[in-house]
Amino acid sequence: MKTEISKMILPMAVIAVAVAGAFSSNAMNKNSKVFAPKQGYTHTSPSSACNISNTCSDIGTDFCTVGVEEVRLWGKTNPEATTCNVPLYKQ
Structure with a gap:
């Protein structure tokens, strides 16, 4: 009787651990793509x-600044652009 119960519970436990691992690794992949330098x-x-x-970063809420005077930093639309008018945020 005990072996029949353990034969049923063990596969279900293995499946539960596999599903939990799949969800946690998927969440880590999404979080790693948040920062875009x-x-x-x-x-x-x-x-x-x-x-x-x-x-x-181009993602965030607090503006990216530099120095004691906290001069705001801006990005370019492309590397060849002569103006920098894209808002940037702290990493």
Whole structure:
């Protein structure tokens, strides 16, 4: 009687562990894609050149800044662009 119960419970336990592992690994893959590093640039006015600075993210809520004065960093729409007007956020 005990062997019949354990023969039924053991496969169900193995399946439960496999399902839990599949869900946890899927969640880790989604979280690893959240950060998208982007080069941040400083500029003092829309007509000034973009000066390379720190790496930021294009995803977030807090603006990416640099220095004591917390100068806001901006990104470019593409590497060849002359203006930097894409908002960037802290990593």
